[in-house]
Each structure stands twice: as structure tokens, then as C-alpha cells.
Amino acid sequence: xxISRLVAAAAVAAMFSAGAxxxxxxxxxxxxxxxxxxxxxxxQIEKGMKLYLSQNKDKLGGHEVELVTRDSxxxxxxxxxxxxxxxITREKVDILGGFVYSPNAMSVAPLVTEAKVPMVIMNAGTxxxxxxxxxYARVSFTMWQSGYHxxxxxxxKLGYKTAMxxxxxxxxxxxxxxxxKRGFEDAGGKVQELIPMGGPREVPDFTxxxxxxxxxxxxxxxxxxxxxxHASAVVKTYNDLGxxxxxxxxxxxxxxxxxxxxxxxxxxAQGLVTVHHYSADYDTPExxxxxxxxxxxxxxxSTPDFMGVQGYDGMxxxxxxxxxxxxxxxxxxxxxxxxxxxxxxxxxxxxIDPQTRDIVQNEYVHKVTKQGDRLMIEVVxxxxxxxxxxKELKVGKCK
Numbered sequence: 001x002x003i004s005r006l007v008a009a010a011a012v013a014a015m016f017s018a019g020a021x022x023x024x025x026x027x028x029x030x031x032x033x034x035x036x037x038x039x040x041x042x043x044q045i046e047k048g049m050k051l052y053l054s055q056n057k058d059k060l061g062g063h064e065v066e067l068v069t070r071d072s073x074x075x076x077x078x079x080x081x082x083x084x085x086x087x088i089t090r091e092k093v094d095i096l097g098g099f100v101y102s103p104n105a106m107s108v109a110p111l112v113t114e115a116k117v118p119m120v121i122m123n124a125g126t127x128x129x130x131x132x133x134x135x136y137a138r139v140s141f142t143m144w145q146s147g148y149h150x151x152x153x154x155x156x157k158l159g160y161k162t163a164m165x166x167x168x169x170x171x172x173x174x175x176x177x178x179x180x181k182r183g184f185e186d187a188g189g190k191v192q193e194l195i196p197m198g199g200p201r202e203v204p205d206f207t208x209x210x211x212x213x214x215x216x217x218x219x220x221x222x223x224x225x226x227x228x229x230h231a232s233a234v235v236k237t238y239n240d241l242g243x244x245x246x247x248x249x250x251x252x253x254x255x256x257x258x259x260x261x262x263x264x265x266x267x268x269a270q271g272l273v274t275v276h277h278y279s280a281d282y283d284t285p286e287x288x289x290x291x292x293x294x295x296x297x298x299x300x301x302s303t304p305d306f307m308g309v310q311g312y313d314g315m316x317x318x319x320x321x322x323x324x325x326x327x328x329x330x331x332x333x334x335x336x337x338x339x340x341x342x343x344x345x346x347x348x349x350x351x352i353d354p355q356t357r358d359i360v361q362n363e364y365v366h367k368v369t370k371q372g373d374r375l376m377i378e379v380v381x382x383x384x385x386x387x388x389x390x391k392e393l394k395v396g397k398c399k
Contacts, residue, residue: 024327025064028318029093029117031083031108033100034071037201040228040260041100041307045122048304048311049097051297052319059319063327068093072100075170075200077107084108088115094329095120095321097314100307101200102126102171109133116331118321118338122314123307126171127390128397130357135331137338137357139317139350140310141277143175143224144390144398146253149363149383150222150275151183154251157365157381158273160219162190166209167224169196176224176253178396179389184222192218203229206237213248214241220249227255227305232265239268254279257368259305262375269375272368277361278306278347279377290346304346313345317352349385358388 030049032042046069053065068091070083080099087093088111096112096119099105105124109132112119121129121138130136154160165180167173173196181191195212198204213221221243223234238250250256254276262269280291280303290312294304304312320341321334339354348362365381390398 022327023062023064025066026095026322026327026329027066027068027091027093029084029087029091029096030067030069030098031072031080031087031096031104032069032098033073034069036073037228038074038100038226041123044260044305044307045098045100045311045314047294047298048308048313049315051294052312052315054297055293056316056319059323061323061326063322065319065322072098072104075101075103077103080104081107081111084111088117093117095318095334097318098122099124102129105129105136106132106171109136112136118329118331118334120314120317120338122310124172126175127388131397135335137317137335137341137352138359139314139352141306141359141361142388142390143172143253144179144388144395145277145359145361145363145386146275147176147179147222147224148183148389149386150251150253151180151185151189152187153275153365153381154220154222155184155187155189158220158249160184160189160249162192162218163220163222164193164195164213164216164218165191165222165224166195166197166213168198168200168226168230170200172226173200173224175390177222180222180224182393182395183389192216197225200226200230203233206233207241210237210241210243214243214246217246218248220251223250223252223256225256227258227307228261231256231258232261235265235269235272239266244268244271249273254306254366257366257377259303259377262368262377265375267370269368270370274366275363275383276306276366277363278309279364279366279379280304281377282346282348282379284346284348286344287346306347309346313343313347313350316343316345317341351385353387356388356391358391360385360387362386
């Protein structure tokens with residue numbers, strides 16, 4: 001009996017020892033604009049990733065995650081390309097993630113494909129990006145998901161007959177304006193003009209552009225700009241020129257009413273209507289728990305925005321891959337897991353479309369309201385489980 005017990009004890013000890021020996025450190029390369037105009041976006045995404053990791057260490061199966069970060073600094077792709085090359089060749093990362101700017105994600109596609117490294121895109125919303133590499137999966141959004149449905153809603157529900165669309169002149173802006181035009185005109189409206197309004201690096205003076213719109217007197221102005229300081233400048237210019245009083249509504253994707261900028265926009269933001277996939281004000285159990293945990297981790301005055309939830313969901317996808325592959329990251333097997341991946345996100349149920357490797361999610365019609373002295377996002381309609389309309393309609397490079 002004593003011998004049997006000793007043998008059993010040795011077997012158990014050996015089992016635990018083997019488990020410890022096989023614990024892996026999975027290296028995740030993160031490329032974000034930690035400096036420059038997108039630094040706040042990087043902070044949000046990184047905070048979201050780290051929050052998910054802190055809450056879900058038990059889902060790693062004893063393995064560890066090491067985040068290896070690189071600064072992409074700006075749109076354009078040159079710096080991001082060097083960063084990814086270094087992460088792949090020198091750091092030998094197992095998975096890549098991040099990517100705020102679409103040009104950055106586009107520029108690294110050949111490197112990712114050649115090296116066979118799975119990459120989880122946590123922002124970068126130009127529609128055709130996932131088609132650029134079989135190792136891309138996106139958990140964020142596409143410009144067409146919000147733009148197309150904002151166009152349809154503006155014509156069908158808000159009753160607008162004419163509109164103009166302004167956009168920051170780079171791939172996501174062009175995508176967003178084209179999406180709005182298609183949706184608005186599919187629903188019977190007429191877009192009078194698409195107007196490029198500066199680039200993504202510096203906030204332009206929007207006054208001459210908006211004056212042109214005011215003189216043309218459309219029912220609505222659809223605006224896409226990068227979130228952050230661009231969005232604040234849009235709302236300020238709209239109010240300064242008295243465009244609401246002139247009968248021109250300001251509408252757009254939710255980038256122009258970003259949670260972290262909304263309170264600073266003042267009462268002039270009231271009544272703005274957007275279509276988007278997240279707000280910290282969503283009254284759901286999943287989101288309430290997420291916001292509570294965020295504030296506990298980062299301070300009562302901190303709030304998550306759509307970048308934060310995308311980082312959170314992106315890390316959830318990565319952790320699931322690590323768990324199911326037991327720390328042994330094989331690119332093709334990882335992509336098989338990501339295709340059709342589902343998650344109960346704070347934004348609502350999400351899935352990665354197995355055919356396109358792109359996000360499927362609810363889109364929500366937002367209206368800015370005020371409760372007490374606080375501006376809030378009110379959800380006035382839900383468009384369930386939206387696939388990318390660009391691909392569904394086979395538009396341009398989405399064919």
C-alpha cells in the first residue's frame with residue numbers, strides 16, 4: 001500500500017512538473033501610435049488590452065503573455081513597416097495586434113503574409129484591409145458599417161433629401177464618405193458633393209469648408225474625421241458658423257462624438273445624430289461591468305471609448321487563440337480559430353466573419369442628449385449584426 005501511494009504521489013508530482021515545463025510565454029507584438037496625434041488612441045487600446053488580461057489570466061492555461069510594443073507614430077506606413085519587420089525578425093513575436101491607422105495596417109500586409117504571423121487589427125477601419133493578407137482578422141469596425149447605415153437612416157428616418165459629405169482626405173475618410181453617399185442615395189436622397197477637408201496629421205481650419213456647405217444649404221452635413229481633436233474642431237466650427245440655425249444638421253459616424261471628448265464639446269453637441277458601435281453610456285450588464293472595472297483600474301475620472309473596447313475585445317480574441325492552441329501558436333491554426341470567433345463584448349455580441357475575417361456587430365443610432373450637467377449618448381435604434389456593406393454590395397476593392 002505504501003509503495004502504491006508513493007508511486008501515485010510521484011506521478012502527480014511529475015504531472016505538475018511537466019505542466020510547469022510546458023508553460024509558454026507568448027509574445028504579442030503591439031504596434032500603436034504611442035507618440036504624436038494618435039497617442040490618446042494608443043493609450044485607450046493598450047488599457048483595454050491590459051484590462052482584459054488582468055481579468056482573465058485563468059483563461060491562459062498557465063501560459064504568460066508578453067506585450068512587445070512599438071511606436072508607429074503617425075499614418076503613412078513607413079514607421080509601422082520597420083516596426084513590424086523588427087518585431088517579426090528580432091523579437092520573433094507569435095502574434096501581432098494594434099494598428100490605429102489604416103495606412104499602417106496596409107503597409108505591413110506583405111510582411112505578415114510572408115512571415116505567416118497572425119494579426120488582430122484593433123482599429124484601422126478601411127473596408128478592404130483584411131483581404132490584403134490571409135493572416136489578418138479585424139475586431140474593430142469598417143467605415144462602411146457606420147457610414148452606409150447613417151446614410152440610410154438619414155434619408156429614411158430623419159427625412160433628409162439633400163446632404164453634403166466632408167471627410168479627412170485619407171483612405172478611411174474616402175471610404176466613409178463613399179459609404180454614406182451609397183446609403184443615402186440607395187434610400188432616395190441626393191448627395192450634392194463630397195468635400196475633402198484636410199489630412200489626418202494636423203487639425204485643419206474647417207471654417208472655409210463649412211462655409212461652402214452653409215452656402216449650398218443641404219439638409220445635412222455628414223462628417224468623417226479621425227476621432228480626438230479633429231472631432232472637437234468639427235463641432236466647434238459647426239456651432240461657430242450657426243449651421244444648426246441655418247437648417248443644416250450635423251451627422252456622422254460616432255468618431256465625432258467620442259466618449260473621451262464629448263464633455264468638452266459643450267451644449268452645442270446636443271442633438272447630434274451618429275451611427276456607431278460603442279458608447280460608455282450603453283445600459284447593458286456587460287457594459288456596466290466593463291466601465292466599472294475600467295474606472296477601478298484607471299481612475300474614477302477615466303472612461304473607455306470605442307478604442308478602449310476594441311483593445312479589450314482584441315485581447316479576448318488573442319487569449320482565446322492562446323488557450324485553444326495551448327500556447328503553441330501556429331498561424332494557420334490561429335486563423336482557423338479566429339474565423340467565426342464570437343464574444344459577448346461590452347458593445348454587444350460580436351463575431352469575426354469566417355469568409356471575410358472581418359467584424360460582424362450591432363450598429364447603433366446615437367443621439368447626444370443632456371442629463372443634469374452631463375452630455376450623454378442615447379441609443380435611439382439598433383441595427384443588428386451588421387456585416388461590412390462594402391463587401392456585401394461588392395463595391396470597388398471590396399469585390
